[in-house]
Amino acid sequence: MDELTDPLIRGDRRALSRAITLVESTRADHRTRALALLAELPSRQALRIGLSGTPGVGKSTFIEAFGKMLTAQGLRVAVLAVDPSSARSGGSILGDKTRMELLSRDPNAFIRPSPSRAELGGVARRSRETVRLCEAAGFDVVLIETVGVGQSETLVAEMSDLFILLLAPAGGDELQGVKRGIMEIADLILVNKADGALRDTALRTVADYAGALRLLRKRPHDPEGFPKALPVSAYSGEGLDLAWAEMTALADWRRNGGHFEARRSEQARHWFLSELRAGLLARLEQPQVRARLRETGEAVARGEADPDSAAQAMLDWLA
Amino acid sequence: MDELTDPLIRGDRRALSRAITLVESTRADHRTRALALLAELPSRQALRIGLSGTPGVGKSTFIEAFGKMLTAQGLRVAVLAVDPSSARSGGSILGDKTRMELLSRDPNAFIRPSPSRAELGGVARRSRETVRLCEAAGFDVVLIETVGVGQSETLVAEMSDLFILLLAPAGGDELQGVKRGIMEIADLILVNKADGALRDTALRTVADYAGALRLLRKRPHDPEGFPKALPVSAYSGEGLDLAWAEMTALADWRRNGGHFEARRSEQARHWFLSELRAGLLARLEQPQVRARLRETGEAVARGEADPDSAAQAMLDWLA
Numbered sequence: 001m002d003e004l005t006d007p008l009i010r011g012d013r014r015a016l017s018r019a020i021t022l023v024e025s026t027r028a029d030h031r032t033r034a035l036a037l038l039a040e041l042p043s044r045q046a047l048r049i050g051l052s053g054t055p056g057v058g059k060s061t062f063i064e065a066f067g068k069m070l071t072a073q074g075l076r077v078a079v080l081a082v083d084p085s086s087a088r089s090g091g092s093i094l095g096d097k098t099r100m101e102l103l104s105r106d107p108n109a110f111i112r113p114s115p116s117r118a119e120l121g122g123v124a125r126r127s128r129e130t131v132r133l134c135e136a137a138g139f140d141v142v143l144i145e146t147v148g149v150g151q152s153e154t155l156v157a158e159m160s161d162l163f164i165l166l167l168a169p170a171g172g173d174e175l176q177g178v179k180r181g182i183m184e185i186a187d188l189i190l191v192n193k194a195d196g197a198l199r200d201t202a203l204r205t206v207a208d209y210a211g212a213l214r215l216l217r218k219r220p221h222d223p224e225g226f227p228k229a230l231p232v233s234a235y236s237g238e239g240l241d242l243a244w245a246e247m248t249a250l251a252d253w254r255r256n257g258g259h260f261e262a263r264r265s266e267q268a269r270h271w272f273l274s275e276l277r278a279g280l281l282a283r284l285e286q287p288q289v290r291a292r293l294r295e296t297g298e299a300v301a302r303g304e305a306d307p308d309s310a311a312q313a314m315l316d317w318l319a
Numbered sequence: 320m321d322e323l324t325d326p327l328i329r330g331d332r333r334a335l336s337r338a339i340t341l342v343e344s345t346r347a348d349h350r351t352r353a354l355a356l357l358a359e360l361p362s363r364q365a366l367r368i369g370l371s372g373t374p375g376v377g378k379s380t381f382i383e384a385f386g387k388m389l390t391a392q393g394l395r396v397a398v399l400a401v402d403p404s405s406a407r408s409g410g411s412i413l414g415d416k417t418r419m420e421l422l423s424r425d426p427n428a429f430i431r432p433s434p435s436r437a438e439l440g441g442v443a444r445r446s447r448e449t450v451r452l453c454e455a456a457g458f459d460v461v462l463i464e465t466v467g468v469g470q471s472e473t474l475v476a477e478m479s480d481l482f483i484l485l486l487a488p489a490g491g492d493e494l495q496g497v498k499r500g501i502m503e504i505a506d507l508i509l510v511n512k513a514d515g516a517l518r519d520t521a522l523r524t525v526a527d528y529a530g531a532l533r534l535l536r537k538r539p540h541d542p543e544g545f546p547k548a549l550p551v552s553a554y555s556g557e558g559l560d561l562a563w564a565e566m567t568a569l570a571d572w573r574r575n576g577g578h579f580e581a582r583r584s585e586q587a588r589h590w591f592l593s594e595l596r597a598g599l600l601a602r603l604e605q606p607q608v609r610a611r612l613r614e615t616g617e618a619v620a621r622g623e624a625d626p627d628s629a630a631q632a633m634l635d636w637l638a
Binding site: 266296297 | 354357358362447448584585587588590591592594595596598599600602603612615616617619620621622624625626627628629630631633634637
């Protein structure tokens with residue numbers, strides 16, 4: 001048994017950190033150890049909540065307030081960031097902990113920034129494994145947050161049980177700024193900053209999104225009324241309890257209908273297939289293969305070899 | 320030498336049709352013959368013009384009028400459609416020839432619809448090969464048209480020397496409907512229907528797009544003033560000669576600066592790499608592999624196997 005397994009199962013945060021560093025490593029021996037570690041962990045289930053919100057909507061404040069509310073109820077909360085490297089500045093470790101200061105000092109919380117050197121596919125793989133580590137460590141809620149750049153929202157939704165979109169109050173015109181595809185994967189739209197001077201705008205924004213959501217086709221795995229739009233204030237804390245009640249109600253409904261497990265099964269199958277594809281393509285990254293690939297690519301670019309035939313010859317050589 | 324090679328090089332359209340059917344086939348023996356045929360063809364160079372336009376902009380009428388103008392100048396013109404199956408109805412062969420009736424009867428023109436059973440990646444591969452067949456058959460201009468659904472515009476741009484966007488006259492608000500990414504790959508924006516009652520609207524639309532294009536960063540492979548927006552009328556023929564003059568001027572400029580060949584080299588290298596990747600992933604489509612893949616996928620979905628470990632085991636089995 002791996003020396004990390006036992007402390008990790010007991011919920012030791014340092015062991016969890018080290019295990020995450022292990023699954024994030026690209027070294028072959030680390031990878032072998034990580035797979036062995038993952039294989040021997042018990043399967044525990046947290047509620048995996050995907051959360052997307054662009055900078056400026058108050059996402060850190062929301063996660064801090066929401067997370068503190070959950071830990072106050074005795075729940076253990078892990079927060080993971082999933083972002084391509086382009087979306088974050090270098091000092092993200094410091095950044096994540098600074099912007100969620102209270103939560104990061106809470107013994108029932110665990111905050112892990114997005115891995116650096118972060119090509120999105122690789123981040124997705126490591127994050128899915130990190131979610132499982134957090135579950136094995138006994139966390140009740142795993143919040144997987146993304147800034148919503150490019151494909152990152154879809155990737156986060158694919159590893160979550162629920163997907164939440166956090167938005168700022170906005171005029172009706174800006175409603176179009178939310179891509180239709182994102183509306184379609186959101187289970188709950190939360191309009192933040194529903195306090196003070198922005199309260200009325202926030203409520204109008206909620207009404208606008210509620211209207212837009214009603215135009216979407218009802219999903220078979222959803223009860224009446226979902227997806228929903230709700231106002232929240234990370235600042236005053238208003239609406240956070242209701243938002244959590246809606247999340248747990250939706251999760252319970254899906255559990256009772258078998259949709260919850262069905263979704264996880266589909267995600268696992270999808271993950272298996274995407275790991276398999278990535279693994280096949282990884283053959284092209286081996287040093288010996290790279291060298292030949294570069295040479296052949298140059299010959300093709302110079303017109304000395306035909307792209308199709310060159311690809312076929314390379315495939316024959318690889319087989 | 321393949322029996323199709325000689326008539327194809329002489330420009331025989333029936334031989335060209337048969338050769339295209341051959342490269343479109345997924346049968347292994349056809350594939351072998353297609354690769355051999357492609358390898359023995361001389362390299363001739365047509366001007367490859369990608370053309371995107373959604374239904375309703377008058378694309379067929381434009382291609383017919385533009386194509387007839389070129390054949391009247393003694394040029395031989397091939398028209399290929401590149402579209403995912405979702406974008407076209409089943410009767411596309413009849414459709415393409417019917418909607419371009421004059422051009423389809425022109426001995427200096429050749430019209431080929433998008434292959435059916437058309438998953439976009441596959442269409443792209445076959446289309447790139449079809450372009451080369453048309454070049455070997457001595458065509459001077461190859462028009463590669465797409466309805467611009469999803470990724471098809473990018474794919475067409477990746478096999479073209481020039482990329483043209485055909486648009487309808489529209490109010491200023493609708494300018495935003497053209498995705499920024501498409502603006503960035505367009506060399507020329509043609510606003511069609513600049514005739515009759517729509518003439519003024521078309522000219523305003525041209526001005527709007529010209530303004531939007533000026534906001535884009537100048538590209539190193541472009542002379543001053545490109546990308547350009549111009550009015551055309553497929554109906555009256557007005558502007559078609561100017562559009563063609565701009566296309567040839569841009570192509571000549573790029574040829575003189577080495578950008579033309581550099582772009583083709585990059586495209587060939589890209590094509591080689593994407594064929595190679597597709598070939599690696601095609602291993603998963605082999606019957607024996609599919610069976611095991613399905614079984615393992617089910618086990619993963621049932622939670623009996625871990626996605627990572629299952630993927631690794633499958634990779635080991637494949638190696």
